[in-house]
Amino acid sequence: MRSRGEPVAGLALYLHIPFCARKCRYCAFVSHPLAGGGAGKALVRDYLRALRREINTAASLAGRRVLASIYFGGGTPTLLDPSDLVSLLEMIREHFDWSDEIEITVEANPGTVSADGLRLLRDAGVNRLSIGAQSFNQEELELLGRIHGAAEIYSAFYAAREAGFDNLSLDLIYGIPGQTPAGWRAVLEEAVALHPEHLSVYGLSLEEGTPLAEEVAGGRLQACPEETQVAMWEITGSFLKGAGYERYEIANFALPGRQCRHNLTYWLNRPYLGIGAAAHGYFNGIRYANHGDLKRYIEDSLRGRLPRAREEHQTPEQERTDTVIMGLRLTRGLSRSAFRRRFGYPFEDVFGEQLAVLEQEGLMGENDEFIYLTERGRLLANYVLAHFV
Template sequence: MPKELSLYLHFPFCQRKCFYCDFNSYADKNRLIPDYLRALENEIRRFSPQHPVIRSVYFGGGTPSLIPAESLTKLLAYVRQYFGVAADAEITIEVNPGTVGIEDLIILRTGGFNRLSIGLQAVQNKILNTIGRIHTWEQFREVFGYSRECGFDNIGVDLIAGLPGQTTGDWNVSLQKVTELGPEHLSVYALQIEDGTPLAEMIERGAVELPAEEEVARMLNQAMVFLRSQGFEHYEIANYARPGYESRHNFGYWTGRDYLGFGAGASSTCYGERWVNLKDPELYAERLRAGLSVIAERETLDETKRLTEAVMLGLRVRRGLDLDWLRERFHLNLLDQAGLEIEQLAAAGLVVIRENRLALTDEGVLVSNQVLAKIMRNL
């Protein structure tokens, strides 16, 4: 067991599933919540005896805030009982503005949660309705204010560029209105169309229209420029934070820290292996109740896979991939291995080498998938 870990707990329940979402979540299984919470406790007990230091805990979903706040704080206390959670650990819960009130937030804050990740996506109610969100901009703003009143001084907000009917003007208004509230963190994603989702079906039958790729690229570029002007650091491809407020939990993923995931569909990387739990929350709970394994897939992380992931994740971070560390850890000189491709990318203004770190430029961020693919095929 490593000396330090991150913990992730998955809650696959929603009041209504957003039309673009393909995460492991369900809007028709809330009756399972009591059994599911007991199952989480059972799974946690399986990994607790060695007590590594826990640097971050993340309650994600689904919609964790759909669970009664008292149950969430009880579960967090259970985590603290079985793991050595650091006194200064970052403890995050994802919140949907349509599922919490000030009483819930008070319970969460006094119960030990010190960071909120609030899903907003856009400030225009028409767009929110189109994508199946269960809240309005006004509800979000109210929940944000309540969160401050309850003592949350580390709040992240999610926005999505490229939503149906969204214009660059809409996007600018979203950026401006959200930053006026003063969050510490912003995650800015480009919409991904996933097969089998209601949104994919809506697009196929012409019920909604998406912005052109060029317009989405302009939105993402506007975010880079505007958020920096507002004091945010662009520290990862899709993430911005005020100094000192980077998501420690997600940064652990990007820098290769081992983590344990609990819950239906959760993944773990530890002991040189990666495993993924069964997705069905009912089956997950049944098997834990019976003392059986809930692991659906397991793989050993050989050096090739570790190298591939180190390069991909290292390039997502805006400070770049440490080439000296890569050479020392994997005995690989990336400039020898992929020198021609890196030279071509640099000439195109897509990557740069600073202090022996290979990093994406702003232009490279906008086409990061293509840049990463070109470098990765040489490994």
């Protein structure tokens, strides 16, 4: 029997839809605001052709593999016509077998979904929706450059429920300039009142080159103080635990049995295919990244070439490091037995010294089966994980 929280056996597939209505002011991801009129439609048409060609190419290399999860990320996948997403799913079905328990997620932004479109996705097999709420506070949403208000979050959520989705996730951001612990708690209260099955909660990262980071660097905006962010982190864990959500990964919370199977593939360092501009993948011992430049991606893909910006054959040491760093992000930690099966020796043979030091500092713990971060260790995760690089 599959353990609770384990992904279904099989391959994961990620598809990147890089288009958005407007670039958010904190966003450093590869995303392209979609121009109106014929130029925008032509770009979408060419990109979808390139995606289909890459699916063909990837399928021929992967063989007739069973898919355990499919994830449409972005950008804003729901900016496309729902029929385009359905068409992609139909093509994927032609090239891969699907697990009976397959999880199919589409990221959705409030203001870009309709009741009819959501029903079309649900009827096509999409069974999980990840809604990019980020906040319920209007001033915070405007500061982040979101295209929606709180009303659109509610509309999208209720429309998804009416369309038959019983697995909904909300993305939230804390540490926004001007945000207070009390204000953050109010955001959590509004989110939990909707009863989503899953919540992803991220601290705001001020990425170089983004408008928000430039305003902070120029003194026009004050970053959220570190001690305030720590207080918000602590509020998040205690409040969501009290509401019945389990923190199963550093930034992710779920009701029992509702962990995101697709993301568990990443954290368990299992193989997955990444398709689309700027998509990353890990397959047959190779980590790769596709071109982020749309023109280059489309040209390479339509010519039948793998649209790779880089490929790296993983050494056993790199695989081991990635397995440890990703596995320790899980609340339960890294499985001793799984590590030994994968690498042929105990964890302590390589990392015993680091474990002893970090346990002494109160940042890590262990039991018969798992090696894990303590609550304080999760707060200082970057410091802890650097010991295993």
